Amino acid sequence: MSKPLKNKPSLFDLVGGLSAIEKVHKRFYDKIYLHPWLGRFFEGHEQSAIELRQSQFMALKMGGDIQYPGMALELAHRRMYISEELLTLRQSILRESLEEEGLAEALIKRWLKIDHAFWRDIGKESMEDFLDIDLKYEKPLIIPDPDKT
Numbered sequence: 181m182s183k184p185l186k187n188k189p190s191l192f193d194l195v196g197g198l199s200a201i202e203k204v205h206k207r208f209y210d211k212i213y214l215h216p217w218l219g220r221f222f223e224g225h226e227q228s229a230i231e232l233r234q235s236q237f238m239a240l241k242m243g244g245d246i247q248y249p250g251m252a253l254e255l256a257h258r259r260m261y262i263s264e265e266l267l268t269l270r271q272s273i274l275r276e277s278l279e280e281e282g283l284a285e286a287l288i289k290r291w292l293k294i295d296h297a298f299w300r301d302i303g304k305e306s307m308e309d310f311l312d313i314d315l316k317y318e319k320p321l322i323i324p325d326p327d328k329t
């Protein structure tokens with residue numbers, strides 16, 4: 181259960197708590213891992229670990245009384261060239277997963293709004309966004325869209 185604000189149920193409660201969030205993310209990452217472009221970013225990352233972190237992160241942001249022991253999003257994605265196009269594609273797969281899990285449209289909109297709020301911590305517009313990386317030791321992870329190569 182989450183701490184209620186002015187007696188209103190949180191989004192966490194409305195979507196059905198942590199187990200409902202985990203079900204959505206299982207469905208979502210099943211699709212992401214199979215995707216020819218998005219899936220390549222996750223090579224070498226265990227799917228169940230990613231699902232758990234994403235679920236804890238979203239549960240917390242939805243008002244759940246949950247610990248998120250993962251990294252700050254900017255740090256977790258710092259080497260990845262993630263364009264707005266890629267974020268939009270990822271969110272369309274997230275919407276599809278939420279619809280397949282039978283969530284009401286109003287709850288889907290609220291979920292996607294929270295997701296969108298973190299795009300600015302993750303998205304890259306150009307190579308200049310990697311200036312905080314010492315390119316002698318680390319390389320940006322750039323994966324081209326297979327449909328455009």
Ligand code: HEM
Nearest residue numbers: 221222225233234237250251256262266267270295298302
């Ligand atoms: C196209 C966009 C995205 C791609 C390709 C992507 C890819 C990844 C990858 C590969 C990891 C594993 C990083 C690691 O363990 O070193 C990761 C972690 C994570 N991502 Fe994303 N991500 C994207 C967008 C997002 C968005 C929009 C959110 C939140 C709303 C998000 C939340 C997270 C979280 C919570 C973790 C776990 C961090 C940790 O384990 O400490 N990601 N992502």
